[in-house]
Amino acid sequence: MLSLLALNPIAFNLGPIQVHWYGIFIASAVLIAVYLSVKEGRHLGIEPDNIYDMILWALPVAIICARIYYVAFQWPYYSQHMDEIVKIWDGGIAIYGALIGAAVVVFLYCRSKLISVWAMLDVIAPTVIMGQGIGRWGNFMNQEAFGNITSLSFLKSLHLPGFIIHQMFIEGFYRQPTFLYESLWDLLGFVLLMNLRHINHFFKRGEVVLSYIIWYSFGRFFVEGMRTDSLMLYGGIRVSQLLSIILFVGAIILIWYRRKHYGKLPFYLDGSQIL
Numbered sequence: 164m165l166s167l168l169a170l171n172p173i174a175f176n177l178g179p180i181q182v183h184w185y186g187i188f189i190a191s192a193v194l195i196a197v198y199l200s201v202k203e204g205r206h207l208g209i210e211p212d213n214i215y216d217m218i219l220w221a222l223p224v225a226i227i228c229a230r231i232y233y234v235a236f237q238w239p240y241y242s243q244h245m246d247e248i249v250k251i252w253d254g255g256i257a258i259y260g261a262l263i264g265a266a267v268v269v270f271l272y273c274r275s276k277l278i279s280v281w282a283m284l285d286v287i288a289p290t291v292i293m294g295q296g297i298g299r300w301g302n303f304m305n306q307e308a309f310g311n312i313t314s315l316s317f318l319k320s321l322h323l324p325g326f327i328i329h330q331m332f333i334e335g336f337y338r339q340p341t342f343l344y345e346s347l348w349d350l351l352g353f354v355l356l357m358n359l360r361h362i363n364h365f366f367k368r369g370e371v372v373l374s375y376i377i378w379y380s381f382g383r384f385f386v387e388g389m390r391t392d393s394l395m396l397y398g399g400i401r402v403s404q405l406l407s408i409i410l411f412v413g414a415i416i417l418i419w420y421r422r423k424h425y426g427k428l429p430f431y432l433d434g435s436q437i438l
Contacts, residue, residue: 170330172304185301192294193222199290207432209286213276217283221268225261226251232260236394236402257394258295259406265291281369285431288375289356295379296349299342303330310339310389341389348382366431369421376414380407 174184197218201211233255234241234248241248269287273280302308315337318328323340331338352375360371384407387393394402421428 169306169332170304170326172306183301184304188301188304189294189298192297193218195297196287196290196294199293200287204283204286207282207286209278209283213272213278214286217269217272220272221265224268225265226256228264229256229258229261232257232263233394236396257403258298259403262291279368281372285360285366285368285371288372289353289360292349292356292375292379293353296346296353299346299349302342303327303340306330306333307392308342308345308390309333309392310341311391312336313339338391339389341386344389345382345386348386349379352378352382360431363432364430367422367428368431369428370418371431373414373418376410380411380414383407384411 170184172184174182174187176182197214201214204211204214230248230251236257237255266284269283270280272278273283299308309331315328318331318337318340321340323343327340327343328337331340355378356371356375359374360366366374384404387401387403387407393404396402396405
């Protein structure tokens with residue numbers, strides 16, 4: 164049940180077609196991410212056409228995998244509502260599913276073009292977390308990805324704009340704006356990665372994307388613990404929290420292992436990014 168003060172999730176109509184704010188935020192995030200990735204790739208010897216072509220494959224696969232991931236963990240519901248499986252415009256996509264699908268495409272594409280997979284991931288990683296931060300505002304418009312019940316006084320104590328507070332009145336209660344917590348965490352990570360990767364001899368190849376994984380999974384673990392719509396495993400284990408732990412620990416171990424056993428890895432800013 165939506166609040167009477169809730170913002171309309173429909174941005175506008177094109178004849179019989181409803182254009183959702185959710186889609187506008189996602190599309191805007193993708194466009195900005197592609198622009199920044201192409202700009203950075205040029206500096207590192209990656210041709211813009213390679214990024215464009217890769218995105219054309221990665222984007223639809225990411226969306227499909229995000230939906231499959233979500234539906235798989237909500238199968239008791241969707242098995243009884245098969246017609247709703249394709250309705251991604253109403254929300255219900257899982258970012259971890261999208262990342263897994265996109266990562267597979269990046270790997271296969273780069274191997275086919277003889278481009279360093281690590282280099283490509285380093286180029287796009289900061290823009291991915293930026294896109295995630297923007298995309299959370301699509302959840303805001305849909306009144307989803309919210310947290311536990313809280314009070315109006317608590318929300319006011321955060322000095323939030325009135326439109327955010329009103330939008331957090333969901334199903335008769337004020338809710339924790341977990342979409343906002345994650346969005347701010349993601350955008351802070353974007354700023355840090357964009358600046359740190361241009362410090363000489365700071366990141367070795369592959370460490371930008373691994374740092375992204377560490378940053379995102381750390382924040383997602385805590386934000387996920389506050390949400391009320393988490394995908395669950397048997398025993399009450401939150402899927403995203405479990406995956407966040409695995410990714411956080413795995414990325415740290417991988418940085419250590421690569422530094423220890425592959426000491427001659429090039430730094431992010433060094434040399435050609437082509438195999």
